[in-house]
Amino acid sequence: MRILLVEDETALAQSLLKALARHAGFVVDWADSGLLADRRLASEEFDAVILDLGLPDLSGQALLSRIRARDDRTPVLVLTARDSLANRVDMLNQGADDFLPKPFQLEELEARLHALLRRSRGREFQRMACGDLHYNLSSQRFHIGSQPLALTPREHAVLRVLILKSGEPVSKLAILDRIAAEDADISLDAIEVIVHRLRKKLQNSQAHIITMRGLGYCLEADAQGVPP
Secondary structure (H helix, E strand, O other): OEEEEEOOOHHHHHHHHHHHHHHOOOEEEEEOOHHHHHHHHHHOOOOEEEEEOOOOOOOHHHHHHHHHHOOOOOOEEEEEOOOOHHHHHHHHHHOOOEEEEOOOOHHHHHHHHHHHHHHHHHOOOHHHEEOOEEEEOOOOEEEEOOEEOOOOHHHHHHHHHHHHOOOOOEOHHHHHHHHOOOOOOOOHHHHHHHHHHHHHHOOOOOEEEEEEOOOEEEEEEOHHHOOO
């Protein structure tokens, strides 16, 4: 899961980068200004944004307005030291999906991020399942039915990207962007090899990885694995 952290406090940002990567399996990119974050969000795809309001150049409120004005629906979790009711209502009205007052516990930040990802695009839990293939965000484990699926760390990382985008094509470059922070030595060619191995491990499940020419890979369920 690729997260953009927009935070100008260097110490806090570096702490969150290390903690989220270690405890939650997120790939976290960091932007220390609103303008930089705006440029990255306009040209790159992220699964969620952690947004601090007190930015030095472009404020968090202004950045949020720009994101929503171009119909970017990426879930946004706002971090703020201004925990008034009026401020919370204002942020929600401007398009924030959730917010967390400072100071906060890492466990709560992780839980709120997981909840945002589950709710993204109005789909409560479907992104964590494809046919009889299931992924538990809390335990970070895959199962086919009730049986655990044995995966290497690289296979796990690639399949995690695909199930979070199940039903949608994901390019090899997008997969690489989401897992490169966990595995700096991985390459585009390696993604092809990993997908080949995953197809073999999923051959007896209802979930399959198809290639969409010019678009990338897509995790889809067999017709019998899709609810009527």
